[in-house]
Amino acid sequence: MTFKRTILLLIIIFTLTSFAIFIAPRMQEQAEITPPQTVYNDSKDNNNIIIPCPNEHPEWRAAQIIDDVNIDAAPSCEPDNPYDIATSVKGTNNVSMATLMQTNLAQDALTMTDDLDHDGDPDVVHIKLEVIELNGSTPDGDFLINTFDIAPGIQPGLWVYAPKSRGMALKNFNSVVANPMLRAPSPVIRVEQDDKVYITLENTHYLPHTIHLHGVDHPWLNSKGEDNDGMEEHAVFPGKSHTYEIKPRHAGTMLYHCHVQTAQHFMMGLAGMFIVEENRPNNWLQTFNIGAGQVRHPSATVKKTFSQEYDLHYQSVDKKLAKIIQDANDPRLVAEHMSRDYNMTESFENYFLLNGHSFPYTLRDAMIIASENEDIKLHIANLQRSAVAIHIHGHKATITALDGVDHPPAIQITRDVFDISPAQRIDLHLLTQNNGLNSYGPGLWMFHDHTPTGTTTDGLEPGGNMAILAYKELLDEQGMPKMHDEFFDQLFNKNYYAKNMAIWGEGEFAPLLADAGLLAPNYLQIILFGLTIGLIIGVLLLIILAYKRNQKQ
Amino acid sequence: MKALLLVLCLLGVNHFASAMNHSGMIMDEKGMIMNANSDKLPNDCKKISENIDITIHAGHKHALKFNGKMFAFDNQEWDVKPCAKINITFINDDQIRHQLMIHGLPGYLYPEGMFHLELNGEGQLQASLIMPSQKKTYLVHCELPQHMEKGMKAQLKVDGGDGDLPSIPGLTAPVRADFYFVDWTQLSLSVLVFSALLGCTISFFIILNRTRIKDLFTKYLIRSTQKGG
Ligand SMILES: [Cu+2]
Numbered sequence A: 001m002t003f004k005r006t007i008l009l010l011i012i013i014f015t016l017t018s019f020a021i022f023i024a025p026r027m028q029e030q031a032e033i034t035p036p037q038t039v040y041n042d043s044k045d046n047n048n049i050i051i052p053c054p055n056e057h058p059e060w061r062a063a064q065i066i067d068d069v070n071i072d073a074a075p076s077c078e079p080d081n082p083y084d085i086a087t088s089v090k091g092t093n094n095v096s097m098a099t100l101m102q103t104n105l106a107q108d109a110l111t112m113t114d115d116l117d118h119d120g121d122p123d124v125v126h127i128k129l130e131v132i133e134l135n136g137s138t139p140d141g142d143f144l145i146n147t148f149d150i151a152p153g154i155q156p157g158l159w160v161y162a163p164k165s166r167g168m169a170l171k172n173f174n175s176v177v178a179n180p181m182l183r184a185p186s187p188v189i190r191v192e193q194d195d196k197v198y199i200t201l202e203n204t205h206y207l208p209h210t211i212h213l214h215g216v217d218h219p220w221l222n223s224k225g226e227d228n229d230g231m232e233e234h235a236v237f238p239g240k241s242h243t244y245e246i247k248p249r250h251a252g253t254m255l256y257h258c259h260v261q262t263a264q265h266f267m268m269g270l271a272g273m274f275i276v277e278e279n280r281p282n283n284w285l286q287t288f289n290i291g292a293g294q295v296r297h298p299s300a301t302v303k304k305t306f307s308q309e310y311d312l313h314y315q316s317v318d319k320k321l322a323k324i325i326q327d328a329n330d331p332r333l334v335a336e337h338m339s340r341d342y343n344m345t346e347s348f349e350n351y352f353l354l355n356g357h358s359f360p361y362t363l364r365d366a367m368i369i370a371s372e373n374e375d376i377k378l379h380i381a382n383l384q385r386s387a388v389a390i391h392i393h394g395h396k397a398t399i400t401a402l403d404g405v406d407h408p409p410a411i412q413i414t415r416d417v418f419d420i421s422p423a424q425r426i427d428l429h430l431l432t433q434n435n436g437l438n439s440y441g442p443g444l445w446m447f448h449d450h451t452p453t454g455t456t457t458d459g460l461e462p463g464g465n466m467a468i469l470a471y472k473e474l475l476d477e478q479g480m481p482k483m484h485d486e487f488f489d490q491l492f493n494k495n496y497y498a499k500n501m502a503i504w505g506e507g508e509f510a511p512l513l514a515d516a517g518l519l520a521p522n523y524l525q526i527i528l529f530g531l532t533i534g535l536i537i538g539v540l541l542l543i544i545l546a547y548k549r550n551q552k553q
Numbered sequence B: 001m002k003a004l005l006l007v008l009c010l011l012g013v014n015h016f017a018s019a020m021n022h023s024g025m026i027m028d029e030k031g032m033i034m035n036a037n038s039d040k041l042p043n044d045c046k047k048i049s050e051n052i053d054i055t056i057h058a059g060h061k062h063a064l065k066f067n068g069k070m071f072a073f074d075n076q077e078w079d080v081k082p083c084a085k086i087n088i089t090f091i092n093d094d095q096i097r098h099q100l101m102i103h104g105l106p107g108y109l110y111p112e113g114m115f116h117l118e119l120n121g122e123g124q125l126q127a128s129l130i131m132p133s134q135k136k137t138y139l140v141h142c143e144l145p146q147h148m149e150k151g152m153k154a155q156l157k158v159d160g161g162d163g164d165l166p167s168i169p170g171l172t173a174p175v176r177a178d179f180y181f182v183d184w185t186q187l188s189l190s191v192l193v194f195s196a197l198l199g200c201t202i203s204f205f206i207i208l209n210r211t212r213i214k215d216l217f218t219k220y221l222i223r224s225t226q227k228g229g
């Protein structure tokens, strides 16, 4: 082949290549006169639709007396198990076996004995807590086990303290769903001032943990001279147990949390509210408020002033941290990935929970349900990483205590946004009197963290810790807000939270605001491009062959 | 009020002492036994074939012999004859709760197909069960969240069993295995490079000597056909 011919062929290749680049079909193209059609949400996809209220135990809603324990009505969709409440009030040692059988509590989960001050209630309390992993991994396949959905289809790995339980941890042997007692958040624990309380951590988990009683009056060492502050260097290892001992002299809304690898373990969910109630006669307390929310057996002090009491536990999840326990099963790998590979200073909060759920699941068990002219006590704890700014629409409430210390009435503040730093608690007096200040009247009033991220689930609205202060008459017989059916159809759907559905994909404006479809491919362009590429390859082969032939000669 | 409390406490004590026997469940402060069966024969068994005593320990220390586990039983497999009666002594060596569950048993003898021992902490329990005659492998595990996943899993075979279950520590592979880093050293890298070079050399050698190799091959073929013929 002559030099001239080579040059000519090279020029041809260069020209063809430039043409190919110019004409190459791309992943995205500009539409000309007609943009693509609108694509609508798939309404036939029933697998991902979730019933707003499963209504599993309607009989649990009514006010009732179990084993002589008065249990207030709870009109919400998912009321607490009243047998759990009766057992939490009397102790596993004092309730009837028939009641205990209706719970998942172990027989030594909560023993209450000895009326030391002779005022009609037990004063020696033994509480046993286990550490439970939710949405954890399994070597037996590509699925999660002991699942707990915080929102439709959202299953971040979580750790919680749970009252010592018994029997199946799953709903049944063919299910991977955790039994209802194993859930976020870690349970609210209530004890009486001056009681002798023994809190035993039985570490059923595969990593070490402790219990640190934040703000609760406790000596630094227990009666055995061992650690009583739950610090990192006194970790309770897997399969071991340790008892913390307290006799709290001061009443108020406090916390308990793990202090091992604190940043990570706290963010995994090992934190809860610990409330010390004033010592009063005949003050049988609801020791566990599983899942937080409404307290169906309030203390003597609360009952004096308030008609209802709620515990509100705000919590956030970093999805990358949560995923560590789902990606590996080997405890050594989990330990390494969580403590050393994961860097919390380069992380975000993605999920925002109120009482273990994100909207719309908050509607099932995290609503405040009120009538007009009620005095309602709220205990709010911020157990998330960032500060919260809680706003209750249509209401202004009054701060009665900060971090478990009462505010003198003269300096109590009434306002509509409550800023709470991480680990802080406030007690609120919510008055539902339609007076233009405390309440603007009945409604389905939203309440939420006003920090913009707080009302999202992984950035998607509406989600996060949004919930509703609902006036009773606006709820249906299952405790769900009336007049919201269409909205529910859209939100109680795994596809919505998987971000597969258009926000305004249904109704009158769907043709205008649902998803834009795909552009039709330009076949002329594709064929030209294909031909050009083919030509280039052909010419190249020709050159190679000619070169080889030249060498042989 | 004091009297009431006393009564309550007495009642409490009473519960502990008497233990509850509730549809196949015996429960006390130590733990519980569900669906124990020491005398009812399965329909397919005429008599008990053998009487076996098995002691099963549970605890974190039994996981020490398995890499990457946290909780385990001291044994991972048992094999019994059809219609065997197994007397289990379940010993918990930890300070926390552990269970011993056997699944897949006939429902008419064992409600929900389950035999279940549970110890609230350190201690031991004893209970028996009678296996059917079918050749089958039964899952034995502790169902506390992450206990089976972290190693507390075993299998009970009747008549050699009908296969193995996955993810049994030291016995069978997991379905979803973890990823670990490979220990790439200078030595293993040089082995890799050397093998690649060797491969190249071999191919060059073959190409350069292709005629001679062809000859050798044909000769060999001819000779072998002659021998065969
Ligand atoms: Cu921890």
Ligand SMILES: [Cu+2]
Residues within 6 Å of the ligand: B071, B097, B098, B099, B142, B143, B144, B147, B152
């Ligand atoms: Cu176990």
